[in-house]
Amino acid sequence: KADDRIRLIAMDLATHFDNNIDKDLKGMLACDSKLSAIRYKQYLDEVGLFESAIVMSPPDTREGHTEVDERKQPEIQDWWKDNVGSQSEDDYTRGVIERFEKDPDLRLIIVVDKLLTGFDEPQNAVLYIDKPLKQHNLLQAIARVNRLHDQKTHGLLIDYRGILAELDTTLARYDELAAENVGGYDPKDIAGLYSQMSTEYRELPALHKALWAIFEGVKNRSDLQQLRAVLMPRMVEEHGQMVDVNLKRRDDFYEALTKFAACLKVALQSVAFFEDTSFTEKDRATYKETLKQLTSLRQMVMQDTGETVDFDQYAEQVKKLLDRHVAGVKVHESGGLYAVGKMGQKPEDNQPETWSEEKTRNETDLIRTRVTKMIEHEMQDDPYAKEAFSALLRKVIEEAESLFDHPLKQFMLFQEFEDQVANRKLDNIPSVFDGHRHAQAYYGVFLKTLAAINSEQTDAENQRWIDLAFQINQIVDKAVRENSLSRPDMEKAVKKELLPLLFSTGQKAGFGVDKAQEIIEQVIQIMRAGPADTLRG
Structure with a gap:
C-alpha cells in the first residue's frame, strides 16, 4: 500500500539523516503530493528523531502530480486549518523558512513543488526525492543542496523514485544543447554538479x-x-x-x-x-x-x-x-x-615509571618543545630571564644528551627544568620577587646593564636595587592606570618619573645620564610587552 511505503521510507530517511547528517546541517524531502507530505510529517514525528515542517500551497491550489482534487480531501483541509489557520500562505511559508535558516531544532522541510526552485539555504545538505523530476526541474532541485557551507564538502541526493537515470539523460541533453550553441546553455554551469557515490x-x-x-x-x-x-x-x-x-x-x-x-x-x-x-x-x-x-x-x-x-x-x-x-x-x-x-x-599517563621507552622519549621531547616556546614567546616581558633561561636550556640539552641511554632520567631532568622556567626561578634573582613578575623583570634590567650589581656587594647594597625595582613597578602601574587610553602619554609619564629617580640613583651608584636613559628604554620595552600589553590592537 502507498501508506505503508511512505511509512517505510520515513523510517529509512529518519535513520539516515540522524546517523549521517551533521547537527549544523539540514535537509529537504520532495514528495509527490500534499497528502504524501502530510503522511511523511506524521511518520517522521512518530520516529521522533528530529523536527520537520511542511511547506506547500493551499488546498485549492494544484501542486504535485496527483489526479485527485485535493480540495475534496479533508485530511489536507484539516492540516491547513490546524497549521496555517488564519495566516496568509506567504506569512506561513516565510515563518518556516526563517526557522529553517535560524532554528537548529528544525532539521528538515517537506515540500511538494514549493522551494524546489529559487530557495537557497547553504545549510541544506541532503535532498530526499520521492517524486518524478525531469530535465530543468531536476537540475533546479539538485541546486538546493549544492550551495557552499563551512560544514559540508558536497550535497547528497537520496533517490526513492529511481530518477537518477533521468539525471544522467538530463546532463547529457544539457551538453548537447551547449554544443549546439543554444542560448543559455553553458557546460561550465553543470561541471562537477553530480557524481555517483561509487565515484567518491x-x-x-x-x-x-x-x-x-x-x-x-x-x-x-x-x-x-x-x-x-x-x-x-x-x-x-x-x-x-x-x-x-x-x-x-x-x-x-x-x-x-x-x-x-x-x-x-x-x-x-x-x-x-x-x-x-x-x-x-x-x-x-x-x-x-x-x-x-x-x-x-x-x-x-x-x-x-x-x-x-x-x-x-x-x-x-x-x-x-x-x-x-x-x-x-x-x-x-x-x-x-x-x-x-x-x-x-588513561590513569597511567601520569606515571612516567610505567611508560615505554618510546613514550618516555616522546614526553621528554614534548617538554623540550614547551619549554622552548615558553622561553621564546612568553618571556618577551623579561629580557634578562629570556637570555638566562636560553643559556640554561642549552646546558640542559647537553646534559640530556649524555643521558641518552636513560630516557626516564632525561624526562625528569626536563620536567624539573620546566618547573623552573614556569616559575622563572633563577639563582641570582632574590626570592622576594616571587609572584612579582614585572618587578623581577626590572631587576633583570639592572643585572643586564650595570656591572656593579653583578659584582660582590653587601645585602644592604643589593636591597637598594630590589627597592628600586619595586619602585619602578609602582611608577609603571600608575602610568598604565592613569593613561590607559593613550600609550604615548603612558610612556611620557614613565619617563618623566624615572629620569630624576635614576639620575639620583646614578650619582650614588656611579653611572651617568646615558646609562639612566638606557635603563629607561628597557623599562619601556618591558612595559609594552607586559603591563601595557592589553592595549595592543
Missing part, C-alpha cells in the same frame, strides 16, 4: 595510501607512540629563530585524515560500497581501523601542540561515523562540546 568511495585506496605515506619509515604502525613521534613538535634553531620542523607534516596529516574520513563517511552510507566486489571485507575493516587509530593519534597530537579545541569540523564530521561504524571509539562530550584534549587519556 573508489578514491578510498588512494586516500588511504596517501595518509599512511606521511608515516613512511615507521617500523610498527600499530604503535601509537612511534606514529606520534613523527608528528609531535620539534623545535630547532634556523637562522637564529626557533622553528617547528614538523609543522608542515602535521598540517599534511590533518588534511589527509580529513579527506579520508569524509570519503569513508560517504562510502559507509552507500549500499553499493558493501556490494562492490573490488573491496573485500578486510579492506573495509582496515579503513575503519585506520580511522579509529589515526583519530586517536590526531587527538594526542592536538594535545601535544597545545591546541585547546573543544569543537571543530573534523570532530563533528567523524563523531557519528565512529559511534556507528567503528566499535570501541566514543567521542566524549562535556556540556555539548568535544573535549578533544582529554580524549584517550
Whole structure:
C-alpha cells in the first residue's frame, strides 16, 4: 500500500539523516503530493528523531502530480486549518523558512513543488526525492543542496523514485544543447554538479595510501607512540629563530585524515560500497581501523601542540561515523562540546615509571618543545630571564644528551627544568620577587646593564636595587592606570618619573645620564610587552 511505503521510507530517511547528517546541517524531502507530505510529517514525528515542517500551497491550489482534487480531501483541509489557520500562505511559508535558516531544532522541510526552485539555504545538505523530476526541474532541485557551507564538502541526493537515470539523460541533453550553441546553455554551469557515490568511495585506496605515506619509515604502525613521534613538535634553531620542523607534516596529516574520513563517511552510507566486489571485507575493516587509530593519534597530537579545541569540523564530521561504524571509539562530550584534549587519556599517563621507552622519549621531547616556546614567546616581558633561561636550556640539552641511554632520567631532568622556567626561578634573582613578575623583570634590567650589581656587594647594597625595582613597578602601574587610553602619554609619564629617580640613583651608584636613559628604554620595552600589553590592537 502507498501508506505503508511512505511509512517505510520515513523510517529509512529518519535513520539516515540522524546517523549521517551533521547537527549544523539540514535537509529537504520532495514528495509527490500534499497528502504524501502530510503522511511523511506524521511518520517522521512518530520516529521522533528530529523536527520537520511542511511547506506547500493551499488546498485549492494544484501542486504535485496527483489526479485527485485535493480540495475534496479533508485530511489536507484539516492540516491547513490546524497549521496555517488564519495566516496568509506567504506569512506561513516565510515563518518556516526563517526557522529553517535560524532554528537548529528544525532539521528538515517537506515540500511538494514549493522551494524546489529559487530557495537557497547553504545549510541544506541532503535532498530526499520521492517524486518524478525531469530535465530543468531536476537540475533546479539538485541546486538546493549544492550551495557552499563551512560544514559540508558536497550535497547528497537520496533517490526513492529511481530518477537518477533521468539525471544522467538530463546532463547529457544539457551538453548537447551547449554544443549546439543554444542560448543559455553553458557546460561550465553543470561541471562537477553530480557524481555517483561509487565515484567518491573508489578514491578510498588512494586516500588511504596517501595518509599512511606521511608515516613512511615507521617500523610498527600499530604503535601509537612511534606514529606520534613523527608528528609531535620539534623545535630547532634556523637562522637564529626557533622553528617547528614538523609543522608542515602535521598540517599534511590533518588534511589527509580529513579527506579520508569524509570519503569513508560517504562510502559507509552507500549500499553499493558493501556490494562492490573490488573491496573485500578486510579492506573495509582496515579503513575503519585506520580511522579509529589515526583519530586517536590526531587527538594526542592536538594535545601535544597545545591546541585547546573543544569543537571543530573534523570532530563533528567523524563523531557519528565512529559511534556507528567503528566499535570501541566514543567521542566524549562535556556540556555539548568535544573535549578533544582529554580524549584517550588513561590513569597511567601520569606515571612516567610505567611508560615505554618510546613514550618516555616522546614526553621528554614534548617538554623540550614547551619549554622552548615558553622561553621564546612568553618571556618577551623579561629580557634578562629570556637570555638566562636560553643559556640554561642549552646546558640542559647537553646534559640530556649524555643521558641518552636513560630516557626516564632525561624526562625528569626536563620536567624539573620546566618547573623552573614556569616559575622563572633563577639563582641570582632574590626570592622576594616571587609572584612579582614585572618587578623581577626590572631587576633583570639592572643585572643586564650595570656591572656593579653583578659584582660582590653587601645585602644592604643589593636591597637598594630590589627597592628600586619595586619602585619602578609602582611608577609603571600608575602610568598604565592613569593613561590607559593613550600609550604615548603612558610612556611620557614613565619617563618623566624615572629620569630624576635614576639620575639620583646614578650619582650614588656611579653611572651617568646615558646609562639612566638606557635603563629607561628597557623599562619601556618591558612595559609594552607586559603591563601595557592589553592595549595592543
